[in-house]
Amino acid sequence: MVALARSPRPQPQSAETSAFEADVLAGLGATPKRLPPKYFYDVIGSQLFERITELPEYYPTRCEMRILRDHARDIAKLVPQGTALIEFGSGSSKKARILLRAVPPLAAYVPVDICGEMIEQEALDLRPDFPGLKVLPVTADITQNFALPEPAKAAPVRVGFFPGSTIGNFEPHEAAAFLRNAGRILGAGAALIVGADLIKPVEVLNAAYNDKAGVTARFNLNLLVRINRELGGTFKLDTFEHHAFYNRERHRVEMHLASLKRQKVKVAGETIDFRAGETIHTENSYKYSIESLSALARGAGWQPAGVWIDEREYFSIQAFKLPQ
Ligand code: AVI
Numbered sequence: 001m002v003a004l005a006r007s008p009r010p011q012p013q014s015a016e017t018s019a020f021e022a023d024v025l026a027g028l029g030a031t032p033k034r035l036p037p038k039y040f041y042d043v044i045g046s047q048l049f050e051r052i053t054e055l056p057e058y059y060p061t062r063c064e065m066r067i068l069r070d071h072a073r074d075i076a077k078l079v080p081q082g083t084a085l086i087e088f089g090s091g092s093s094k095k096a097r098i099l100l101r102a103v104p105p106l107a108a109y110v111p112v113d114i115c116g117e118m119i120e121q122e123a124l125d126l127r128p129d130f131p132g133l134k135v136l137p138v139t140a141d142i143t144q145n146f147a148l149p150e151p152a153k154a155a156p157v158r159v160g161f162f163p164g165s166t167i168g169n170f171e172p173h174e175a176a177a178f179l180r181n182a183g184r185i186l187g188a189g190a191a192l193i194v195g196a197d198l199i200k201p202v203e204v205l206n207a208a209y210n211d212k213a214g215v216t217a218r219f220n221l222n223l224l225v226r227i228n229r230e231l232g233g234t235f236k237l238d239t240f241e242h243h244a245f246y247n248r249e250r251h252r253v254e255m256h257l258a259s260l261k262r263q264k265v266k267v268a269g270e271t272i273d274f275r276a277g278e279t280i281h282t283e284n285s286y287k288y289s290i291e292s293l294s295a296l297a298r299g300a301g302w303q304p305a306g307v308w309i310d311e312r313e314y315f316s317i318q319a320f321k322l323p324q
Contacts (some may be wrong), residue, residue: 012321021268037169037283042226048219059166063315064195065143074104078191079103079159081277084152086110088142088162093122095163107155108134114141158186163195168286179300189324196316197288202246209244209253217242222237234266255283
């Protein structure tokens with residue numbers, strides 16, 4: 001038998017993969033190189049992030065949980081009976097659980113996240129613990145417009161919940177756009193409860209993003225693992241290093257992946273050149289003051305409606321309302 005030489009057929013791409021490919025090629029083709037942080041959260045990245053939240057140096061999750069537990073009753077006053085509670089970028093719903101225990105009966109709880117597998121699993125775990133609660137997960141990019149399920153649309157009021165300081169991973173103009181979009185999705189009379197990390201001493205910030213166990217480094221490098229797997233990338237992981245530092249002028253922690261040598265890397269058939277020491281900027285984590293977040297929210301049409309912080313003033317939960 002003669003073996004036929006076949007030219008490789010292009011694999012059909014999902015819309016998700018082609019958006020990933022387009023964003024990665026655009027980011028690696030830019031100067032300086034960058035990659036959007038939303039792509040950290042594949043299944044492995046989401047698991048690594050869960051591990052970060054348990055690290056001794058990473059204070060935000062513990063602080064926010066403490067604030068939620070200490071002030072759940074007060075915060076729950078923003079959530080009247082029959083509300084549809086929409087959680088933006090829910091990941092694991094452990095913070096929502098605290099709120100769900102404090103609020104009166106809801107029309108629905110709608111966790112929205114880009115990682116469909118994770119929220120479907122969370123919904124399965126949540127249902128037996130909250131019998132009678134409609135848990136209606138939506139897989140969507142929270143930076144884009146998305147449709148709410150019917151029971152949430154039909155509810156007399158909608159309250160958004162955006163914990164985790166995820167707002168800090170947006171550029172300020174993107175955060176303003178997110179707040180405006182959330183207002184459109186939630187509608188008149190809505191409330192929005194946002195967790196935001198506060199400006200604090202630089203040593204605390206630098207330690208939180210450079211943990212001794214190296215989990216944040218693995219989280220950062222996992223972006224290259226994902227590009228290798230999903231886009232046929234040829235990144236050699238031991239030739240890139242995790243860098244994280246607080247940029248005082250811009251009130252943000254920056255994460256980068258630095259190339260340890262001059263090299264060429266292939267991604268989706270394209271060749272990318274790296275100089276020794278050149279970095280890919282992978283994340284900004286903006287730190288806010290109460291005033292700076294509230295100014296941003298006002299500019300997006302929201303009125304301040306409450307602030308709760310921890311004793312050390314490391315983290316804040318801030319509430320906003322839209323006029324009727
Ligand atoms: C999800 N986000 C709020 C985290 C943060 O702190 O900016 C992501 C993270 N990056 C490194 N460690 C944690």
